[in-house]
Amino acid sequence: MRLTKIVLTGLLLGSLTACSTMPGVDGSTAEDRRTAEAGLLDRNKQAAEQGVEVLSLSDTQGLQGETLIQGEIGGLLDDEAIRDFSPVIYFGYDQFSVDEKSTKILKHYADQMLENPRLMLKLEGHTDERGSPSYNLALGEKRAKAAAEVMMLYGVSTDRITVISFGEEQPAELGHNEAAWDKNRRVELRFN
């Protein structure tokens, strides 16, 4: 989820810059500045309460969203912590963003596909059983497409990837609890 945070930081930075150039704040009295700072703290507190973590502003200036994603993935390559490359990646509730661990797994298989040009990949998106089945069908597709985008970023060409969604229809685990749901929100990689 680091990607999301950095992008968010960029957005916040933008809004803060706008604040500091607002008439009445710039070059104003100490009291005005204190008021402005209090406002910023309030907003940060509010954001934290809404589950958004506000990160440091100093070192992100000028970074583009796209270069960030590239840089982030590049950084992962050195990390050898993950050795289990089961061909399945998991997602958060109602989420379709690919996390760091999943990115490493996808990178591993992208490399294999580049080494074996005849390998074809089918990405099957799945959701847990909660909520509406038809919405889940669309959500499963979003997950599979998010995984496909990562594969393409690592050089796998589009025409070697098929995306399919089963929504909540084919759970990996049959239970009706958080543990089963965690296992069911997934994209499975199938090669042929």
Next chain:
Amino acid sequence: MKPVFQVKSKILTLLFFTSGLMLSTAQANLVIEISEGYENALPIAVIPFQVEGVVAVPEDISGIVSHNLRRSGRFAPLANNALPSRPAQLENIVFEQWRSQDIDHLIMGSVTPRPNDRYDVEMRLVDVLRRQQVIGKRWRDVPRQQLRQVAHQMSDEIYLELTGVPGAFNTRLAYVTMKIRDGERNYTLEVSDSDGHNPQPLLRSKMPIMSPSWSPDGTKLAYVSFETGRSNVVVQNLDGTNREVVADFPGINSAPSWSPDGKSLAMTLSKDGNADIYIMNLQTKALRKVTRHWAIETEAAWSVDGKSIYFNSDRRGQPQIFKMELDSGNVSRISFQGNYNANPEVSPNGRYLAMVHSNNGFNIGLLDLYTNEFNIVTDAFLGESPSFAPNSDMIVYAMNRDNKGQLAVVSVDGRASQILSVADGQVREPAWGPYRVQPNK
């Protein structure tokens, strides 16, 4: 938000295990369990119908009527052993007997066997206070396999007379069952009577079946089948003929919903990149794209006049219900309560919008489109897939209980409920069919 669901002090926990004796089909009936009724359910007497002659009658018609009235939640039929007498003719009724039991209405009748396994059936509804017959009706030469249907028609007429609302007993449900045999999933699209009897398979598949949707005339079903390995939208006549894959585009093909005039099918396709709603002219198969958004747009439901669709979009981050006027393309947000609202369904009378609602857990939410009042009408685990009875009085939905997918029916005021399950599998994705006979109100 004011939950109307209340735990009743008086719970009718009557289990009706349908006997498989009268039906030789391989399909297991849906079992009905009436779990809740109205506190002030109306006492009524259904006198076992008199059987003329010596031939046994294959269906307990008065029993079916009594069961229907009870499961509506609005009536409390007297137990047979509590009946003070069993008059067969109007002139044999001792009205004082019934008044003292607080009974305002009597239902009586007879079944007369005819040659070739056919039957004449008579039914009378008697008003005890006014001491007169309110309904008197005869069905002639009814084949054995239509006796249950006659009992449901009777129930509809009685319900209309006593509540002012047409009954929806003589209607059908479509749903999907999933049974695991030898580690393999077996999906079946079935249609049964509204009481779960007489289930008939329309499609069996090893791959998922989803989203049955009735044509307004009740002759066809649209649904989603994964038989090719991917989701397709299929239209099929109830008699099994004219099966046609109408949408097999790249990406998902899902959530079919019939327009009120029966000429078009709204559906969700992702052929252009992400899930959007399209309307297909069923005659020409021409497609019109009605939503254009990077977010998920799905689960279209038509307004009663066919001029708007309600749909689900997660354009605000989580699924919420929106409405689009088809002529202008104007979109307005409809659901504001809770963090998840999906699968809108419009009641046939146009008054209510049911949806899958979540704040914490998943239940059926009901928005009154006249008053804008929102209520949660179920207290279920994993409630989803709401579908209205054609009289707009009840909602069938899917939920999970005892680790099993089951169907439940709840009244729109959340007070009466019943559960339908199959013995050896899951039941999901219910769709309540239209009237088989238009009520003459």
